[in-house]
Amino acid sequence: MDCILTIDINTSAVRIHAFDLSGKVLGMRKGSYPTFHPQADYSEQDPEQVFITTLYVLKNFLNEQIHPQKYKVQAICFCAAMHSVLAVDKNGRPLGNAVIWADNRAIKQSKMLKNSPEGTSIYNNTGTPIHPMSPLAKIAWMQQQDPERFNQAYKFISLKEYIILQLTGEYLVDHSIASSTGLFDIHQLKWNAQSLSFAGIDKEQLSTPVSIYFDEVGLKKEYYKSLRLASTTKVILGSSDGCSATLGSGDIRHKRATVTIASSGAVRVAGKEFLADEQQRFFNYLLADDYFISGGPSNNVGVAFDWFTQQFGNFHQGQEFEQVREELIRDAVYVPAGAKGLLFLPYLLGERAPIWNANARGVFFGLNITHEPKHLLRACVEGILLEMYSIGKLLGTQRSFDSISMTGSYASVPLFAQILTDIYGLPVQVNTQVDSIAQGTALIALTQMGYFSGLEEASASTHFTGTYSPDEQNHDLYMKYFEVFERLSGKLEEEFELIAGLQ
Amino acid sequence: MNHLLLLQQGQAEQLRHFPYITELVKLKIQNIQLNSFNIKTHSELRVGLITEGKFDWNIAGQGYTLFPGDTALACPWQAIGSTKGIMDIGTLTWIGIQPEYFDVQGKLQLGTWSGISESEQGVMGKILAMNKTPVLTRFGAGATILQSIEYEIMQQEMGYRTRVNHLLDELFIEMVRHLSKAENFRRDFPQIFLKLEQTLRSNLAHPWTVEEMAGLVGLGTTAFTEKVKVFTGFSPLHYLINLRIAEAIKLLRQSKHSLTRIALETGFYSSQHFSSTFKKLTGYTPRAYRKNQ
CATH class of the missing domain: 3.30.420.40 (ATPase, nucleotide binding domain)
Structure with missing residues (x-):
């Protein structure tokens, strides 16, 4: 064979x-x-x-x-x-x-x-x-x-x-x-x-x-x-x-965004036009067949959650890192959306899209006397995903999309997929069986060899193993949080520079 | 200075049967004495446990403040002493153990009294020699073991010699486990593995064993092998071959060293072993590879 x-x-x-x-x-x-x-x-x-x-x-x-x-x-x-x-x-x-x-x-x-x-x-x-x-x-x-x-x-x-x-x-x-x-x-x-x-x-x-x-x-x-x-x-x-990841995660003709959540992350869209941006916030990479892959990358995705695990996870005797991280994810499920009014800006490593500020730093905002470690935990997860939304929202101003493919190691974590769909207010589809990068690479080869007429047809051969649907109530709530999130990210520019200078 | 216990080899009858214990001392210091604890090296391994007070010490060239519950550990080549040359006020216990052989490369032979296997002593020596934090915090086992050693030596009940030897082994095992676990606490496996990889790279010529590698990261060999496989895709020894060949390629292309020298520097035991491994992996003999470039 x-x-x-x-x-x-x-x-x-x-x-x-x-x-x-x-x-x-x-x-x-x-x-x-x-x-x-x-x-x-x-x-x-x-x-x-x-x-x-x-x-x-x-x-x-x-x-x-x-x-x-x-x-x-x-x-x-x-x-x-x-x-x-x-x-x-x-x-x-x-x-x-x-x-x-x-x-x-x-x-x-x-x-x-x-x-x-x-x-x-x-x-x-x-x-x-x-x-x-x-x-x-x-x-x-x-x-x-x-x-x-x-x-x-x-x-x-x-x-x-x-x-x-x-x-x-x-x-x-x-x-x-x-x-x-x-x-x-x-x-x-x-x-x-x-x-x-x-x-x-x-x-x-x-x-x-x-x-x-x-x-x-x-x-x-x-x-x-x-x-x-x-x-x-x-x-x-x-x-x-x-x-390749974008090609391997859904029909490139559809109005769809691909959100990759791994150690770092990105939001991407496929299309035939170059997305120009005065502030240079998007990348436009060449695929083939006249297709560009455009979008924005984030530094602070899995890395930020790993940091949280390391600092706040409960490492009692013999507990390994991966186990502790899983336990935290389980715990976060039981904290109500919004983490009781606590917000996290995940910029631990500075940030690329959409603010492109190497001096940006992490922030917990809104702490009050009733907050417990579990609220910090939930805020951390939500903050990471709000950041993925901020890239998508900006992209949406130039290229509208009505569904999302989620790829990367966190695509198999239901909590992350659910919060992502709630924040975007759009259905999120995942394929937890196939590595989208490998799939996309295979589709390029098979197109080259003549098994598909082109990348459009090739990408249409992909499928999903699960779909998450947004909860309207949570979506409305997250939009209120996002307003504060977006304002803070912009407002703190000078303060980010000052504090980075002290580090 | 008030000695609650002072046993020194050659003077204390109780140590007659334990020539490898150079001293076992328990001190309560109420008045400060000048020049009572100058910084110097000792020919033995020293383990000191603080039970009361606060001590400013210098170990292996670095200053540490020790609090009750902290345990200091100085290898024979590491100087230990008080920053001010004095013993601070407080209470502490220490024991000096003279291994038959122990060098800065980590080659360790405890002596015939020890029940720890030769190869495991080798791994322990390596971990002790590479250790960069000579102060062990929350090392609860240390206090219990030292107390038991003191009891056995003083009471001399039936079987006490065997007991003391067992307790000394226990002390070594607990210390080494504590060190390698503390090192990797709160780290995920990729981070742990990166540190190990740096250690391997810094001494590729050493014939690393799986036991040594597992010991360095504080895991049992079974768990270690499995984790390395999941993370790297290779068994530990295959990963090592990978590292050796990558380094050999660099030397082949960028140096004029002989094949034998390259083989030995990258940890192959002979140039034949090197050539056959290299050919199996790359399809070229080292000689052909070099010529081809």
């Missing part, structure tokens, strides 16, 4: 799925790797470890699950987290670690650019908000702060490009990953001169941009041999995690 493999190189792990040619999951295997923080603002990964882990997982998966069942692998399609940058020398050797999306070292460079007219034009051409997350800002940082590495660099590539380079010997970048660099003109599909000049590089120092369907190079022959794959096995470049 024929199958395809999807390889998702994500922030914490590589996940490899096998799908049959109708898009059904046959199996999965993962391998994790760490993120290093050599300094407070730094987040890095070891490219060799990411590569070796990918290869190791792929090999084990093939040898233990795919080959014994006599599946024939027709194609391998890739997907990866956005915004990573790695400098490599002429021989493709990494010059140090890859700098990943969470890294904030380029805060100065991005601030400078954002406040200039050049910044506006770069944003409008590239679709990527000017922010330390973008490779544009990171390369500019390297030019100024690490000139030795910068001058040695033959190319600047993402982790995905590094893996592709290792496996195929070619420097290639798909349009989705390219469109998240801040260096790529998403209207003309070529590297953007203004960005290149800000970063201090020329276009030869970047990979060749190609469509997500690109399949013109194969694996190095040693890998076909050692992985026991037929030399006809296609390598399809694929897309980025955000684009």
